Amino acid sequence: xxxxxxxxxxxxxxxxxxxxxxxxxxxxxxxxxxxxxxxxxxxxxxxxxxxxxxxxxxxxxxxxxxxxxxxxxxxxxxxxxxxxxxxxxxxxxxxxxxxxxxxxxxxxxxxxxxxxxxxxxxxxxxxxxxxxxxxxxxxxxxxxxxxxxxxxxxxxxxxxxxxxxxxxxxxxxxxxxxxxxxxxxxxxxxxxxxxxxxxxxxxxxxxxxxxxxxxxxxxxx
Amino acid sequence: xxxxxxxxxxxxxxxxxxxxxxxxxxxxxxxxxxxxxxxxxxxxxxxxxxxxxxxxxxxxxxxxxxxxxxxxx
Numbered sequence: 001x002x003x004x005x006x007x008x009x010x011x012x013x014x015x016x017x018x019x020x021x022x023x024x025x026x027x028x029x030x031x032x033x034x035x036x037x038x039x040x041x042x043x044x045x046x047x048x049x050x051x052x053x054x055x056x057x058x059x060x061x062x063x064x065x066x067x068x069x070x071x072x073x074x075x076x077x078x079x080x081x082x083x084x085x086x087x088x089x090x091x092x093x094x095x096x097x098x099x100x101x102x103x104x105x106x107x108x109x110x111x112x113x114x115x116x117x118x119x120x121x122x123x124x125x126x127x128x129x130x131x132x133x134x135x136x137x138x139x140x141x142x143x144x145x146x147x148x149x150x151x152x153x154x155x156x157x158x159x160x161x162x163x164x165x166x167x168x169x170x171x172x173x174x175x176x177x178x179x180x181x182x183x184x185x186x187x188x189x190x191x192x193x194x195x196x197x198x199x200x201x202x203x204x205x206x207x208x209x210x211x212x213x214x215x216x217x218x219x220x221x
Numbered sequence: 222x223x224x225x226x227x228x229x230x231x232x233x234x235x236x237x238x239x240x241x242x243x244x245x246x247x248x249x250x251x252x253x254x255x256x257x258x259x260x261x262x263x264x265x266x267x268x269x270x271x272x273x274x275x276x277x278x279x280x281x282x283x284x285x286x287x288x289x290x291x292x293x294x
Contacts, residue, residue, distance in 0.1 A: 029294050046228050111278065118294070123290065144293060146292065147230055149291055164265070165265065167264060170264040174289075175293060177293050209291070219271075
């Protein structure tokens, strides 16, 4: 085993580590959640990361987005993600796509992946991604944040969890987010993704919600 | 009494949990109005753990859980 992954051992078996190196994951979004997801997946040691975001950095991203910095303002987020990947773990194959997830490209973006990670920031794109995951038969690891709160879930093909989390007519009333909420949520998602990719048992359709203000974590359903 | 549990941003100004006399609410929507929560700011409404709608009736002993849409990324 390569020395850079030696501290994975114990928490993961050598066989599981080797299995992770064969896996391809798609990260939808390279902003608050996406930046931390990419960082954690790079260091964990998956085989290939494909990441898409059509946005560029602006000053309001600086309070929480790992890939942002004053010198990166105006830079495409997908480009910053690729640079970070080359710096942190060049052994991981990294494919960056400077596009938003849309009805037109979603299926093609995720095709062939072993898992898809939701790092999007709006309900419409999440519905598109969930439909694409169902049609391509790929597990979706949902994550979302608001203020002090984070939620995460594994959604296996055929599960309607996204429609239950975001029923018709629901709208996002707040864009508030703190520096520590995205990495916390990304950690929940990456832990779920690791269990999935390593073939460990997990339950689909469970929504986990954490409130960092009240130091609570609950399984909502 | 009906127990109402608030989550995430819905806790702001309302606390985490409160009790409402059963005779003061006949539907979940009555509880939303009582706490000044617009229906479209509730993404998940559970009555005793089951997905429900504002028009659904509530009764003594019920536990109502209210979640806003958490959707940032």
